[in-house]
Amino acid sequence: xxxxxxxxxxxxxxxxxxxxxxxxxxxxxxxxxxxxxxxxxxxxxxxxxxxxxxxxxxxxxxxxxxxxxxxxxxxxxxxxxxxxxxxxxxxxxxxxxxxxxxxxxxxxxxxxxxxxxxxxxxxxxxxxxxxxxxxxxxxxxxxxxxxxxxxxxxxxxxxxxxxxxxxxxxxxxxxxxxxxxxxxxxxxxxxxxxxxxxxxxxxxxxxxxxxxxxxxxxxxxxxxxxxxxxxxxxxxxxxxxxxxxxxxxxxxxxxxxxxxxxxxxxxxxxxxxxxxxxxxxxxxxxxxxxxxxxxxxxxxxxxxxxxxxxxxxxxxxxxxxxxxxxxxxxxxxxxxxxxxxxxxxxxxxxxxxxxxxxxxxxxxxxxxxxxxxxxxxxxxxxxxxxxxxxxxxxxxxxxxxxxxxxxxxxxxxxxxxxxxxxxxxxxxxxxxxxxxxxxxxxxxxxxxxxxxxxxxxxxxxxxxxxxxxxxxxxxxxxxxxxxxxxxxxxxxxxxxxxxxxxxxxxxxxxxxxxxxxxxxxxxxxxxxxxxxxxxxxxxxxxxxxxxxxxxxxxxxxxxxxxxxxxxxxxxxxxxxxxxxxxxxxxxxxxxxxxxxxxxxxxxxxxxxxxxxxxxxxxxxxxxxxxxxxxxxxxxxxxxxxxxxxxxxxxxxxxxxxxxxxxxxxxxxxxxxxxxxxxxxxxxxxxxxxxxxxxxxxxxxxxxxxxxxxxxxxxxxxxxxxxxxxxxxxxxxxxxxxxxxxxxxxxxxxxxxxxxxxxxxxxxxxxxxxxxxxxxxxxxxxxxxxxxxxxxxxx
Numbered sequence: 001x002x003x004x005x006x007x008x009x010x011x012x013x014x015x016x017x018x019x020x021x022x023x024x025x026x027x028x029x030x031x032x033x034x035x036x037x038x039x040x041x042x043x044x045x046x047x048x049x050x051x052x053x054x055x056x057x058x059x060x061x062x063x064x065x066x067x068x069x070x071x072x073x074x075x076x077x078x079x080x081x082x083x084x085x086x087x088x089x090x091x092x093x094x095x096x097x098x099x100x101x102x103x104x105x106x107x108x109x110x111x112x113x114x115x116x117x118x119x120x121x122x123x124x125x126x127x128x129x130x131x132x133x134x135x136x137x138x139x140x141x142x143x144x145x146x147x148x149x150x151x152x153x154x155x156x157x158x159x160x161x162x163x164x165x166x167x168x169x170x171x172x173x174x175x176x177x178x179x180x181x182x183x184x185x186x187x188x189x190x191x192x193x194x195x196x197x198x199x200x201x202x203x204x205x206x207x208x209x210x211x212x213x214x215x216x217x218x219x220x221x222x223x224x225x226x227x228x229x230x231x232x233x234x235x236x237x238x239x240x241x242x243x244x245x246x247x248x249x250x251x252x253x254x255x256x257x258x259x260x261x262x263x264x265x266x267x268x269x270x271x272x273x274x275x276x277x278x279x280x281x282x283x284x285x286x287x288x289x290x291x292x293x294x295x296x297x298x299x300x301x302x303x304x305x306x307x308x309x310x311x312x313x314x315x316x317x318x319x320x321x322x323x324x325x326x327x328x329x330x331x332x333x334x335x336x337x338x339x340x341x342x343x344x345x346x347x348x349x350x351x352x353x354x355x356x357x358x359x360x361x362x363x364x365x366x367x368x369x370x371x372x373x374x375x376x377x378x379x380x381x382x383x384x385x386x387x388x389x390x391x392x393x394x395x396x397x398x399x400x401x402x403x404x405x406x407x408x409x410x411x412x413x414x415x416x417x418x419x420x421x422x423x424x425x426x427x428x429x430x431x432x433x434x435x436x437x438x439x440x441x442x443x444x445x446x447x448x449x450x451x452x453x454x455x456x457x458x459x460x461x462x463x464x465x466x467x468x469x470x471x472x473x474x475x476x477x478x479x480x481x482x483x484x485x486x487x488x489x490x491x492x493x494x495x496x497x498x499x500x501x502x503x504x505x506x507x508x509x510x511x512x513x514x515x516x517x518x519x520x521x522x523x524x525x526x527x528x529x530x531x532x533x534x535x536x537x538x539x540x541x542x543x544x545x546x547x548x549x550x551x552x553x554x555x556x557x558x559x560x561x562x563x564x565x566x567x568x569x570x571x572x573x574x575x576x577x578x579x580x581x582x583x584x585x586x587x588x589x590x591x592x593x594x595x596x597x598x599x600x601x602x603x604x605x606x607x608x609x610x611x612x613x614x615x616x617x618x619x620x621x622x623x624x625x626x627x628x629x630x631x632x633x634x635x636x637x638x639x640x641x642x643x644x645x646x647x648x649x650x651x652x653x654x655x656x657x658x659x660x661x662x663x664x665x666x667x668x669x670x671x672x673x674x675x676x677x678x679x680x681x682x683x684x685x686x687x688x689x690x691x692x693x694x695x696x697x698x699x700x701x702x703x704x705x706x707x708x709x710x711x712x713x714x715x716x717x718x719x720x721x722x723x724x725x726x727x728x729x730x731x732x733x734x735x736x737x738x739x740x741x742x743x744x745x746x747x748x749x750x751x752x753x754x755x756x757x758x759x760x761x762x763x764x765x766x767x768x769x770x771x772x773x774x775x776x777x778x779x780x781x782x783x784x785x786x787x788x789x790x791x792x793x794x
Contacts, residue, residue, distance in 0.1 A: 011145045018162040021186065022138045025166050028183040030131050032175060033120045035095060040323065041066065043083035049073075050080045052103075056323050059122060064114035066103065073109065074102035090116065123324045130332050137339060138165040153205040157342065160197045164301070164335065166190040176241050185234050191260050192230035195267020196222040202275045202294060205345070206287040209278055222270070229263065258312055265309035268302045289547065290345040297341025304331040318376070367405050374401035427559050430458050435566055442574045448479040451567055455541070456481055459556065463544030465525070469537055473499055482544065502530040502537040507557050510542070527552055529560045533568050656792070658691045658732075661698050662725060669709055669723070676713055679720040685727050689787075697790035700761040701734070701783070704769075707754050707761075708736040708781040716740025716779055730788035736781040742773045758783075765790055 040059030043050050050072045055061050072080050075089045076099055093099065093116050101112045120127050141161040148154035167190035175181075200219055203209045275295050282288050304327060308315050319326040378397035434454045441447045452466050463482035467475045473493050501508055510525045529541040541564065543552070655664065666682050673680040705723065712718045718740035726733045755771065758781070762769035767785035 007146055010149055011142055015142060015145055015158060018159065019138050019142065022162045022165045023135055025183045025186050026131055026134060028179050030120070030127060032177070032180050032183075033127060034118050035175065036119055037091070037095065038117050038119050038122050038323075042320065043072070043086050045082050047071075050082055050086050054321065057321055059323065060114050060117045064101070064112045065110070066101070066112060066114070067105065070103040070105050072101060072103055076100055095121070123328070126324055126328055126332075130328070133336070134165045138162055153201060156197060156201045156204065160194070160201055161339075163190045163194045163197060167194050174241065181238065181241065184237060188234050188237065189227070189230045192226040192233075192263060193223070195264060195271065196226050198298060199267065199271040199274055202271050202278065202298075205294060206290045207282065209274065209281070226263075233259075261305045261309040261312065264302060264305040268298065268306055271298060293341045293345035297338040297345070300334040300341070301338030303334050367409070370405045370408065371398075371401040374404050427555060427562070430559060431562050431566065434458070434563060435570075438570055444574060447570060447574055451570070452479045452481050455563065458559070459543070460547045461544055462547055463525075465542040466539070467542060468539040475539065478539070499537060501528070502532075502540055505530050505532050507561055527557070527560070529564050531564050531568055533571075538568060538571075656693055656695055656698060658693055658787075659688050661693065661701060662688060665702060665705060665723070669705070673709070673713070673721060678713065678718060681720070681722045683722070683724040685725065689727065691787060692792045693787075694790050694792060697765050697785070700765050701785065704758045704761040704783060705734065705736060707758050711754050712736070712738040712740055712779065716742070718778070727787070730786060732785045732787050734783045734785070737778065739778045742775045742777050742779050744775055745771060745773050
């Protein structure tokens with residue numbers, strides 16, 4: 001009793017008034033449908049007679065035995081001269097009256113008896129079910145105001161729900177009656193204001209749009225336009241009712257219907273523009289899901305009138321042939337879907353735990369829509385290509401529709417599950433996939449991000465905090481997701497009690513702790529998943545609620561525990577990689593130091609020796625023997641300086657790239673061959689890949705080329721040497737060609753250490769070596785190296 005009093009007092013009086021108006025309008029509408037004649041025959045004038053052009057698939061005319069093509073000769077002994085007379089006689093009789101028709105068919109006359117019937121009598125179950133459901137919905141929406149008092153979006157949604165309960169069930173009633181005109185006026189205003197109210201709701205839900213204050217005047221204009229158009233049509237409607245003029249009203253009614261559905265289409269486009277803008281600007285996942293539900297619901301709710309706006313004549317024709325299906329039934333189903341979607345959005349997926357049923361309903365509703373739309377699309381296409389339909393065509397169309405749904409069923413189920421964040425998963429598969437995605441990631445920042453994103457793909461968290469231990473009882477959020485994204489790098493302390501619970505390596509809830517976590521943003525945590533390294537706390541996952549708002553299952557906890565162990569293994573691997581990387585950096589620094597020292601100390605010393613020797617060699621005070629020895633010392637020093645420069649270049653890590661290897665080779669061998677007066681040509685690709693190569697590769701390639709060129713100079717007596725470099729994918733081919741005297745490659749005594757060294761250097765670098773030579777025709781030495789196995793990530 002207290003709840004009822006509280007319920008009544010919390011809801012404002014105007015809300016009860018709106019519900020009362022909705023109930024009154026629908027009651028008037030349902031009562032007058034008994035008085036509204038159900039027209040199921042379309043008469044035309046042909047061959048000087050009144051002929052039945054088309055009929056509804058069911059109705060009193062069909063039951064009487066009438067058929068399209070029949071000529072109507074008499075109605076109740078009155079000779080019929082045209083369609084207007086037939087409509088006039090039928091319109092003068094009340095619902096339930098019996099009329100006798102004399103029709104001519106294939107030159108034979110038939111006497112047929114037809115009972116004038118109404119809309120409700122033709123489909124009483126449809127109209128009563130719609131009436132009861134909409135009235136229950138209208139009254140139940142009071143609960144929204146009770147649960148969300150003072151919430152603007154709840155108030156606007158409540159108003160929209162009452163408009164829907166009027167507009168989506170009722171028609172304009174062409175009856176000269178005070179009550180029916182009152183109901184028709186409210187139907188007009190409901191129809192033209194539904195779009196602005198929906199747009200207003202979307203601009204404020206789930207949070208006000210960023211530019212809402214700047215566009216308030218647009219909403220006022222939108223409401224005002226809808227109100228003025230509705231007022232104009234109310235005046236036209238009343239004039240047509242009380243001052244009829246032949247077919248004027250029926251023609252005017254058709255124009256009004258077209259304008260109404262066009263206005264609805266325009267309103268829907270405006271609403272969806274606001275919704276999509278909201279969807280792009282909102283970052284909160286829950287809010288985006290709520291808005292997604294609103295968009296889906298609005299699309300379904302307005303699908304019927306929007307379809308009439310685009311295909312008005314064709315759908316009107318189908319609605320005549322198959323009454324109650326193409327508007328009443330379709331509109332009823334789509335409105336139910338819209339209501340469910342809106343309620344899910346408004347209550348953030350918490351609707352009495354009926355999600356499983358909602359998913360099933362959505363699946364079967366989509367199935368019905370897919371099969372129905374496919375069926376009628378095929379029928380429409382066939383009707384455009386052929387002159388008529390047959391039972392075989394209808395059967396084949398239905399069969400194709402069902403087959404299409406069966407093909408799409410699993411995909412639709414997956415989409416629905418994904419929408420609700422409830423995908424079923426196999427524990428072994430998700431853990432294996434999780435580990436596979438993170439394989440090869442060794443940088444700690446990238447690994448942390450990958451771990452959190454991998455977990456979110458499985459469980460769809462509203463929030464998740466990945467914490468790592470810094471020191472005793474001190475932890476740092478290494479990576480966070482969702483509602484806790486601002487926590488990264490903020491240190492906080494935990495209680496000794498929590499440290500002991502982490503030590504036990506068992507998943508637990510923060511609610512079990514006597515002392516809560518000190519970070520307010522972590523208050524929504526539902527599970528703590530410990531991470532242990534060598535039986536000591538290394539960190540933990542703080543898992544917030546799921547987006548589906550489903551509780552964590554035993555399977556979830558087991559998977560989280562297993563992933564926690566794999567995370568420790570991944571961090572161990574990354575640590576080893578980091579140590580190896582540090583060692584490589586240390587070696588590179590040492591190589592750079594040695595290279596610098598050799599250049600500065602040994603190189604400078606050799607240069608000084610060479611300069612002193614050259615000075616003594618040029619001095620006239622020395623004898624010929626001393627001068628000759630000094631010249632040898634100077635030459636040897638210069639040669640050692642050149643060799644030392646090669647060693648310094650090979651040691652320096654800054655030159656560990658392909659471009660440096662080719663550039664240095666061009667300069668070094670050009671200067672070397674210039675001393676012997678040998679022409680040197682080098683051919684390289686226009687574009688050299690930016691690749692980091694290993695020091696061993698750089699050194700071995702250079703010394704192999706040096707050996708080939710040295711042999712051409714020393715043994716080949718060449719006058720021209722050509723080096724050509726080709727790069728194709730992961731392969732690099734280098735050829736050294738000379739025009740020297742060549743040699744017989746079959747002679748074993750000529751295979752000295754030089755050829756053996758070149759072959760070994762190529763094979764050490766995962767490559768191959770080949771030599772071609774003919775006496776008197778020069779020599780060609782070919783190397784093929786693998787770049788893929790000799791490059792680094794650096």
